[in-house]
Amino acid sequence: xxxxxxxxxxxxxxxxxxxxxxxxxxxxxxxxxxxxxxxxxxxxxxxxxxxxxxxxxxxxxxxxxxxxxxxxxxxxxxxxxxxxxxxxxxxxxxxxxxxxxxxxxxxxxxxxxxxxxxxxxxxxxxxxxxxxxxxxxxxxxxxxxxxxxxxxxxxxxxxxxxxxxxxxxxxxxxxxxxxxxxxxx
Numbered sequence: 001x002x003x004x005x006x007x008x009x010x011x012x013x014x015x016x017x018x019x020x021x022x023x024x025x026x027x028x029x030x031x032x033x034x035x036x037x038x039x040x041x042x043x044x045x046x047x048x049x050x051x052x053x054x055x056x057x058x059x060x061x062x063x064x065x066x067x068x069x070x071x072x073x074x075x076x077x078x079x080x081x082x083x084x085x086x087x088x089x090x091x092x093x094x095x096x097x098x099x100x101x102x103x104x105x106x107x108x109x110x111x112x113x114x115x116x117x118x119x120x121x122x123x124x125x126x127x128x129x130x131x132x133x134x135x136x137x138x139x140x141x142x143x144x145x146x147x148x149x150x151x152x153x154x155x156x157x158x159x160x161x162x163x164x165x166x167x168x169x170x171x172x173x174x175x176x177x178x179x180x181x182x183x184x185x
Contacts, residue, residue, distance in 0.1 A: 014181035016044035028170030041066035139183035
């Protein structure tokens, strides 16, 4: 039998700490390896309800021009009209519509993800990593989780065929979240 951690004392509003948070992704490249990337500029909020986790909410705003895959050329291509069109669509957003406890410190947050002006629902499975007061007196909570999406559902369809079969970039993208948030007083 799994138990849910006591989150009643954690109820409140939180701001995501970008210096201790990673919003990233993994994509299959050339059918043989994974390319990982992250976004360097984002902001977000959480409202945790420890008594009624289903009333918890989350928001995330990501500056698409801040994409970083470790390759300036690839980042430039991802910002271009082939992919994110960052001049026209500078932000990616997530707004939760539902939260649920799965037991044992596991949660699922469902919400609307907007990319390229297209909004579609996704579910993010999260694990509660804990809570602590840091040396500066901030009350922090941590969550990590993942979600899988098909990029084509948001109009991200650019690709190139490979001589050996398959395509250069997978349609399936894994989103990765490692979140540290600070309670607001």
